[in-house]
Structure formats: C-alpha cells, structure tokens
Amino acid sequence: MNLHIYEEVNAINEALAQYIISVGRQAIVTNGRFNFVLTGGNSPKGVYELLSTKYKQDIDWSKVFFFFGDERTVEPFHKDYNGLMAKETLFDHLKTPADHIFYVNTFLQPQDAAAAYKKSIDKHFEGKEPIFDLILLGMGDDAHTASIFPHTTLTAVTEADVQAVFVEKLNTHRVSFTAPLINMADHVAFLTFGKNKATALYHVLGPQKDYASFPAQLINPVRSPLNWFIDEEAYALCKQNS
Template sequence: MLYIKQNQKTKTVIKIYAQPADIHPAAADLFVAAGQKAIAEKGNFTVALTGGSSPVELYKLLATPAYLDQLDWTKVFVFWGDERWVPLSDSLSNAKMAFETLLQQVPLPEDQIFPMFDTDRSPEEFAAIYEQQLKEVLGAEGQFDLILLGMGDDGHTASLFPHTEVLHEKTKWVDAYYLTPQQMHRITLTAPLINKAKQIVVITFGEKKAPALYEVLEGARNSEEYPSQLLNPTSGELLFLVDQAAASKLSDSKITA
C-alpha cells in the first residue's frame, strides 16, 4: 500500500510506504528505470550512491538477478554523495559497504567507480580532484542522472550537517571539512551540484526521522537547522521514499489503498 502526496511548498513528491521493506523494491525499480532511460538517451548512466544503513537492502536487491540483468552495468558511472574520510577498508566507509553489497556483485568496470578517498591527499586536496573527476564524466553542466541520499535524525543529508560552513557553498561541486562533533573529516557533494541532478531520491524511514522529516517538508524555512531543506532541484525531480513511521507527523500522511 502506498500514499503519494505533492508538497507544493518544496516542489517535492513524497511516497509513503507501510514499512521499510516496501521501500527497497520501489527504489530498485526506480534505479533501474533511471539507468535504462539514461543509457538509451546518451549512452551512460551517472549515479551518486548514499551511505548509512538506509540503502543496504536496496544495494543487495540490485545485485540479485531480477535487477542485475536489467541494466548494462558496463555503462554505469558510480560516484558518492558523501563520505567519512576513512580508508576503504574501514567499517565506517560508505564505499566499503557499497562494494560489499553491490559493486563487487555486478560487471562494473573498475575505472568507472570513484570512491571519495585517497591515501596520498588531504581531504581538501582530494575534494578538488574529485570535482575534476566529476567534470570529466558529467561535463560542464554537472548533471547526474540520479543521486541517492539519506536523511539523518537531525535533518542532514549527504555531509551537509546543521550549522556547518558547507551549507553556504555556492560554486564548488565538492567540499571537505572537519566535523567537530564527530571528530573526523567529511567530504561531500554540495547543494548546488546536487540540485542539478535529473532525479534526487531521498530514502529515510523509522519513527526517529519523523520530527526532522516534518520540519524539512512542512516546517518553517531554516536550512541551517535542517539542511535537507536545501534540496531544491533546478530542473529535475525530488522524491522522498519514506515509511509511515517517518511520515507520521506530516499532514495527510495515512496510507490509502
């Protein structure tokens, strides 16, 4: 069962599912459809993956024959929306999780995978390198076909955390900074680049996300406190895939047949 609502305030489509397990196949269908469309239109599919726990089951599902065989993975270019500045072998690495659950299971050329880490560079140096890699693949327009994102309990998305300087970035595509509360560096795509994407999909679920989701979608404008409010596509689509628990504080959030 599914409920779809249009949020005119944010020009956003919110799809509300009964439970998290219903979100994963919907997201997998969307991923494959976006890939097929992009490859048919321009010969490749550019996607930015997200980390955290939300996409794990989605990645595992995409690696199954039911989905794997629907996409020409040799024409897929994989980037990340953000990353903790840790080696790829570290359990905190978003890339490590994606490699184990998806990327090592599909016929994807290694030179078309762009993790956000380099042992020989500082985070700030590598942010500039990563931006150049993006420009070489995406071109001057910088438009992804699909960007997958999550949303934290505090309303952050990618590594756009509340009250950080990166929220005010206007020109860089990629930025790196030290996040004091976590005592680590983060590297992230910036809001200006994210908003250029043809399709932005935010996957979030669970009761703990409900207060932030309400503020992001229906609360007063305050992107310093709730950075996910910065998501505002210039020409593409913004889609939230959420469960009923996360949507419980939204107006008209009950699932209907």
C-alpha cells in the same frame, strides 16, 4: 515534490529499486550511460542488494558509472567507508569495472581529497556541467544529508562543488557534494525511514525554512521534482500535523 509512502522498509526498497532501474534505463537510451550517485550509511543496503540480485538483469550495468555524494575520511578498507559498503553489496556482485567506480581518495587530506574528486568528476563529464542522472540521498535524524550537517560551512555554499567540511559534533572531516551540485542533477531521491527520522522529516517538509538547522531543506532540484521514498513511521508527525 513527490512523496512515496510505504508501510515498511521492504516495500520502500522494492519501489526505490524499480525507480532507479527506470531512471537508469532512460539515461542509457538518452545519453548512452547512467551516471548514478550513491548514498552511504546503512539505509541503502537493502536497495543495493536488490539491484545486484533481483534486478541484476534489468539494466545494462556495463553502462553505469557510480559516484558517491559524500565520504567519511577513513581509509578505504575501514567499515565506515561508504565505498566499502557499496563494493560489498553492489559492485562485487555486478562485477563492476574499476574505471566505472569513482571512489573518494581518503588517503589524501580532506581538502585535497575533495579537490581531486571534483577533478575526476569534471574529467568524466569532459568539462561540461556535471549533471548526474540520479543522486540518491539519505537523511540523518538531525536533518543532514550527504555530509551537509546543521550549522556547518556547507549549509551556506552557493557553488556546485565537492568540498571538505569539519563536523564538530562528530569531531571529524567529511568530503561532500554541495547542495547546488546535487540540485543540478536530472533526478534526486531521498531514502528515509524509521521513527527516529520523524521529527527531522517534519521540519524539512514543513513551510518554515531554516537551512542552517535543517540542511535537507537545501535540496530542491531544478530539473525534476524531488522524490521522497519514506515509511509511515518517518511520516507520522507530518501526517498528524497535516
């Protein structure tokens, strides 16, 4: 794996935005399009804002297709809907066509929403293996990634799929890519910062494997090294114990 460590968040955002543009340009040269999977939550807002402003002219956005690695089972206009955050920070500014954005339909029941999302992905890839050009991930302070939470059913899934999962500690369902689907991608990158992530990162990067407890350990791409974009605070425990 590749560790990209920066002193503060703005530097991470700049580096990650440049990395995304680089991967995207190459994908467009190679395949004529860039299939880009977004992560949700608050962490990527700064990156999305850079992409839609400073780097707006640096890639042909008309050839970019956007997906979501997971989604919360709230309605699309709810503040916690990952798609809404991406719309406000990215899609609206880029004037992204509706047919280039693959939202999770949370009006459906979770299992149906997952199945419908996988069907839309398969259609986009025309029945071929759904190998995304880049999947961007975050990591929670409990070491979850996408919606693969500790000790949930998704930690044991071996299929490249989109599935619904019940997260007991949140008392809610989520819809998520499985780890095998993520690992098929050409490129995978984590965005992780803040001292509250230090303990989780220490366990995830450590030699002892416990996938049920630290699901981010499940991410091991088969086509290229895994990239971590992290700050000094998140890396502090790793550094102390290296």
